[in-house]
Amino acid sequence: MKMQESPEDYLEAILVLSRELGNVRSIDVANYMGYSKPSISVAMKRLRENGFVSTDDHGNLMLTGAGLSIALKIYERHLVLSRFLISIGVDEEIAKKDACRMEHVISDESFEKLKQLSR
Numbered sequence: 698m699k700m701q702e703s704p705e706d707y708l709e710a711i712l713v714l715s716r717e718l719g720n721v722r723s724i725d726v727a728n729y730m731g732y733s734k735p736s737i738s739v740a741m742k743r744l745r746e747n748g749f750v751s752t753d754d755h756g757n758l759m760l761t762g763a764g765l766s767i768a769l770k771i772y773e774r775h776l777v778l779s780r781f782l783i784s785i786g787v788d789e790e791i792a793k794k795d796a797c798r799m800e801h802v803i804s805d806e807s808f809e810k811l812k813q814l815s816r
Contacts, residue, residue: 705771705801706730707740708749711758712768720757774800774808781815 710729714721727737741758744750749764760768775796782792803811 703740704744704747704749705767706797707737707744708760708764708768709771709775711750711760712765712772715758715760720755722756722758726758771800774803777808777812777815778803781811784815 707726707730710726711721714725714729718725723737723741724734726732726741727734730737741750741752744764745752748761749767751759751761753759775793778796778799779789779792782795783789787795
């Protein structure tokens with residue numbers, strides 16, 4: 698399934714927050730991303746319906762296998778692209794913002810070549 702940018706960003710946010718906080722709730726994602734709680738609730742419902750996220754009895758969000766796979770892929774792209782842009786002299790904040798956009802559109806082939814170049 699080809700995902701759009703926003704669902705990938707939500708999955709990446711859940712991954713990052715779970716590493717920082719352990720348990721992640723929708724309000725954590727809303728605060729992290731700067732979105733409203735109702736917007737996040739709608740997005741989380743869609744991610745649950747599509748099998749990328751589940752919740753426990755306490756309302757904690759958990760990535761499913763499929764959700765984790767996508768989140769890890771996007772997060773790796775974000776890190777590699779950010780580091781590469783910074784290494785060629787791009788301001789860190791600009792590099793992070795640009796990487797956020799680029800991580801969704803770069804082809805697998807181009808990313809792998811860039812990753813090899815960055816080692």
